[in-house]
Amino acid sequence: MKKSAKITNQSIESAGLPKDPKHVIAEYIWNGFDAKATEIDLFIDSNELGYINQISINDNGEGINLDTLSYSFGNFLDSIKKNSLKRSSYTRGKKGKGRFSFSLFATRASWDTTFKEGENLKTYRIQIDRESKEQYDMSESRLSESKNTGTQVSLEGVFGLNAIFFESDEFTNFLAQEFGWFLYLNKVLNYSIRINGKQLTYDHLIQETDRLSWTTYAPDGNSSYNFTINYIRWNQQIGDRYYYYFLNSEKKEIAKVLSSFNNNAINFHHSVYIDSSFFDHFEQEDIAVSTDDNLFSGKTKQVVYRNLLAELRDFLDRKQKKYVLEHAVAVKLVDLEKKGLLPIYTQSEKDEKRKRTLLALIQEIYIVDPRIFFGIKTDLIQTYLGFIDLLLQSEKSKDILPIIEQALPLTDKEKNRIKQVLAHASIDENNISDQEK
Incomplete structure (x- = not known):
C-alpha cells in the first residue's frame, strides 16, 4: 500500500542529510536506542570480494506502532521525538531525517518492525526507494511469530562502499566515539552494539577515571543522601556535549545538565555520571527544563541539589586544573612560542x-x-x-x-x-x- 509523505523528493535532498556513511549508520543506531532498545546489531552481508549485498541494523526496541506511522513517516522535519523533554540521552531524533539517510549509498530501505498492540505482537514492513522518497510503501500488519518487539532496517542496492569500510579502525573508532559515553551511561543495564557479532568497545578512548562517594545532608539535618560519582576524561571528543548525568538507584538516567566546562578550548573531554536514590522519585515530567537551578523546582530537595551542583563544579574544576597542569599547558606554551x-x-x-x-x-x-x-x-x-x-x-x-x-x-x-x-x-x-x- 503506497502512502505519501508531506514532502517532496527535492526538498528532502536539500534538507541537510548526512554526507558521510558513518553518520548514516549512526543515525539508524540512534533510532534504535530512541525506540528504547538495549541491543543493536549491525550486520554486513558481503561476498569474498567485499561486495555488499545488504546492510541491516537490528534492535530490540518497541518497534514502530502502526497508530503513529502516518505521523512519524508521513511528516518530514517533524517528529514525535522532538516533543520529548530535552534532558534525556534517550531521544536523539533528527526531525525525521534519519529514515532518508540511506539514499547516500543505498537504493532502497525497508523496516521490518514488530510492536505490541494490546496483548498481541503485530508485524509489518515499510519500504522507501531512493528515487521516490516522498512515498513509502507499507504492508498489511499481521500477528507476529516473534516473541519480542524490535525493528530490522535493511539497506539494499549498496553502492560506493565495500565491506572493508565497515571492518576499518576508522569506522569502529567513530562508533566508539559516538556511542561510548552512552554505552557507559547504560553499562549496568547491559546496553550493547555489535558489528557482525563483535562487541563494540570504547575502553581505548578512556584516558582517566575516578570514582568517589559523597554524603550530603538536607537542611533540616534529619536526612542525608549518598551520591556515587563516576568521572571519565576521554582522549578525544565524544558524541555528546559535556554533561553531568543523573541516574536513579536503578541506574537509569533521569536528567542531564551541562557541566559548565563545555567552552574551555583545551580538549578537556569529560563526562560525569552521578547515581543516587535521591533521584528515585523524579520523572522527566517533574523536571523544569528552563534553567539548571529549577531541576527540582518547588521540591524540598532543592537545597541538596544546589549543593550537589556546587560540589560537582568544584570537583570538575580541580580535575580540569590537573589536566591543564599535566597536559594542556605544555601544549599551549609550545604553541605560543611556535x-x-x-x-x-x-x-x-x-x-x-x-x-x-x-x-x-x-x-x-x-x-x-x-x-x-x-x-x-x-x-x-x-x-x-x-x-x-x-x-x-x-x-x-x-x-x-x-x-x-x-x-x-x-x-x-x-x-x-x-x-x-x-x-x-x-x-x-x-x-x-x-x-x-
Whole structure:
C-alpha cells in the first residue's frame, strides 16, 4: 500500500542529510536506542570480494506502532521525538531525517518492525526507494511469530562502499566515539552494539577515571543522601556535549545538565555520571527544563541539589586544573612560542631567565583559566605578553598580580603561586645585577 509523505523528493535532498556513511549508520543506531532498545546489531552481508549485498541494523526496541506511522513517516522535519523533554540521552531524533539517510549509498530501505498492540505482537514492513522518497510503501500488519518487539532496517542496492569500510579502525573508532559515553551511561543495564557479532568497545578512548562517594545532608539535618560519582576524561571528543548525568538507584538516567566546562578550548573531554536514590522519585515530567537551578523546582530537595551542583563544579574544576597542569599547558606554551607570540630573547643568561619567568607566569595564568587566550587576536596576545615582560624587567613587577586579578578571580592558593613566580623573578634579577657590577 503506497502512502505519501508531506514532502517532496527535492526538498528532502536539500534538507541537510548526512554526507558521510558513518553518520548514516549512526543515525539508524540512534533510532534504535530512541525506540528504547538495549541491543543493536549491525550486520554486513558481503561476498569474498567485499561486495555488499545488504546492510541491516537490528534492535530490540518497541518497534514502530502502526497508530503513529502516518505521523512519524508521513511528516518530514517533524517528529514525535522532538516533543520529548530535552534532558534525556534517550531521544536523539533528527526531525525525521534519519529514515532518508540511506539514499547516500543505498537504493532502497525497508523496516521490518514488530510492536505490541494490546496483548498481541503485530508485524509489518515499510519500504522507501531512493528515487521516490516522498512515498513509502507499507504492508498489511499481521500477528507476529516473534516473541519480542524490535525493528530490522535493511539497506539494499549498496553502492560506493565495500565491506572493508565497515571492518576499518576508522569506522569502529567513530562508533566508539559516538556511542561510548552512552554505552557507559547504560553499562549496568547491559546496553550493547555489535558489528557482525563483535562487541563494540570504547575502553581505548578512556584516558582517566575516578570514582568517589559523597554524603550530603538536607537542611533540616534529619536526612542525608549518598551520591556515587563516576568521572571519565576521554582522549578525544565524544558524541555528546559535556554533561553531568543523573541516574536513579536503578541506574537509569533521569536528567542531564551541562557541566559548565563545555567552552574551555583545551580538549578537556569529560563526562560525569552521578547515581543516587535521591533521584528515585523524579520523572522527566517533574523536571523544569528552563534553567539548571529549577531541576527540582518547588521540591524540598532543592537545597541538596544546589549543593550537589556546587560540589560537582568544584570537583570538575580541580580535575580540569590537573589536566591543564599535566597536559594542556605544555601544549599551549609550545604553541605560543611556535607562533612567535613571545617577546624576542637573546641567548644571554639574563634573557633566558626572563623567558623562563614569563613562561612560568603564563603557566599559572593558564591553569587558573584556560580560556584566557581563547578567541583573542594573536596581535593582542603578543602585545599583552610583551607588556607583562616589560613589567618583569622594571620596578613595576609588583603590579603584575593586581593586573591579573582585574581579569581573573584568583583563589588564595593561586595568588601565592603567582607571588612565588614573581619573587623568584625579582631574586634572579638582583643576582644578575650584582654579577654585572
